[in-house]
Amino acid sequence: MSDDISDVPVNIAVPKTDATITVRVIKSFEYRTEKSLVLHHLNLETMTVGQLKETVRQAIQTQPAWKPYRNLTLDTIKLYTKAHGAKTTNLIINLDHDDWIFEDDSKTLADMELENESEVSFFNRKAYEEFKQHPDVKWES
Numbered sequence: 001m002s003d004d005i006s007d008v009p010v011n012i013a014v015p016k017t018d019a020t021i022t023v024r025v026i027k028s029f030e031y032r033t034e035k036s037l038v039l040h041h042l043n044l045e046t047m048t049v050g051q052l053k054e055t056v057r058q059a060i061q062t063q064p065a066w067k068p069y070r071n072l073t074l075d076t077i078k079l080y081t082k083a084h085g086a087k088t089t090n091l092i093i094n095l096d097h098d099d100w101i102f103e104d105d106s107k108t109l110a111d112m113e114l115e116n117e118s119e120v121s122f123f124n125r126k127a128y129e130e131f132k133q134h135p136d137v138k139w140e141s
């Protein structure tokens with residue numbers, strides 16, 4: 001075995017000033033329609049929640065692969081999982097832990113306890129609240 005391999009988990013080994021975050025942009029909860037945007041080299045200590053939202057919106061408006069997502073009203077970010085953390089059994093979003101919703105756009109991502117290799121969901125809050133009341137998945141019916 002090589003001595004170059006570290007036992008330090010990647011979420012701790014990589015500094016918060018050069019993180020990679022996956023943003024799961026949710027188009028439909030009922031049909032489990034989402035597309036992931038991987039953002040590299042983010043400084044979690046200076047980037048705010050509001051800046052992250054704007055970065056993702058800009059990518060959706062300018063990158064051709066995101067054309068079907070351009071008419072969405074995306075207004076809410078919620079933590080989905082951290083690296084080496086447990087994932088929810090719901091494939092589209094974790095319906096528990098509403099305290100993981102990023103309510104304050106002025107807080108930095110580090111303030112929200114994001115770290116390298118974290119995943120967040122970006123979605124329409126009204127659609128999320130409706131799905132929570134009736135979490136029916138239509139494509140399985």
